[in-house]
Amino acid sequence: PRIAAIVVAAGSGTRLGAGAPKAFVGLDAHTILRHALRGVFAGPLAQVIVVAPQDRVGEALTDAREAAGDRAPLVSVVAGGASRQESVAAGLARVLPEIEIVLVHDAARALTPPAVFERVVEAIDRTGWGAVPVLPVIDTIKRVEGERIVGVVDRSELGAAQTPQGFRRDVLEAAYAAAEREYTDDAALVADAGHPIAAVDGDPLGFKITTPADLERARTLVAGDPI
Ligand code: C5P
DSSP states (O other): OOEEEEEEOOOOOTTTTSSSOGGGSBSSSSBHHHHHHHHHTTSOOSEEEEEEOGGGHHHHHHHHHHHHGGGGGGEEEEEOOSSHHHHHHHHHTTOOTTOOEEEEEETTOTTOOHHHHHHHHHHHHHHSSEEEEEEEOOSOEEEEETTEEEEEEOGGGOEEEOSOEEEEHHHHHHHHHHOOSOOSSHHHHHHHTTOOEEEEEOOGGGOOOOSHHHHHHHHHHHHTSOO
8 A cells, every 4th residue: 555654743842841842852963853754764655744843844854855865755844733633634634645544653752663663554454444553551550539549440451552553544534624622642533533443562662752751761772773
């Protein structure tokens, strides 16, 4: 199938506190976005759409072209919106007519191994469903009301969702067109539109760089494995 990736990189990075939009913070000589695109371009894609903050579109294009090498003609950059969902929608509007599968990936999950992309695409091919990488939940999860613990959730039935999340293009477009509220991820939006979603194995390296501690961890990891 012909596959496109939408890489959302239009977040502000407020929780990271690194003084720049998150995807444009450096891990080594290269930005979070550049590292994320290295993983994206490891696969056989027909189109890559980067969604960047309005004032970073030029910078994102430079990063994306570097990461793409001789596949630079496949890359485009579009300005994002106020929410992640709006940013994905902006990317979706640019998907080429011949694309059959769309992978939506957080730039902030910069160290996601290429094997995770492969597992998502394989599951879509095999099931015809959407597909999401999940990790088992390690901590015991409590229900908390104020200062009182009121219950415990059976963690064996939980999975922590990562990206890339992949869908048939027609399914994703119809679900976005029908969405009437904000969802925290694309799989929830597509599931609410009535479509089944497959779970595939995620990877601990697919963690989302969110806090200063995450940034430290990512910097340590890439220091041992430069681009
Ligand atoms: O804020 P959070 O870490 O959940 O964002 C997940 C991903 O969505 C990040 O890669 C971020 O750049 C992107 N995003 C976006 N547009 C927004 C908010 C977040 O592209 N308005």
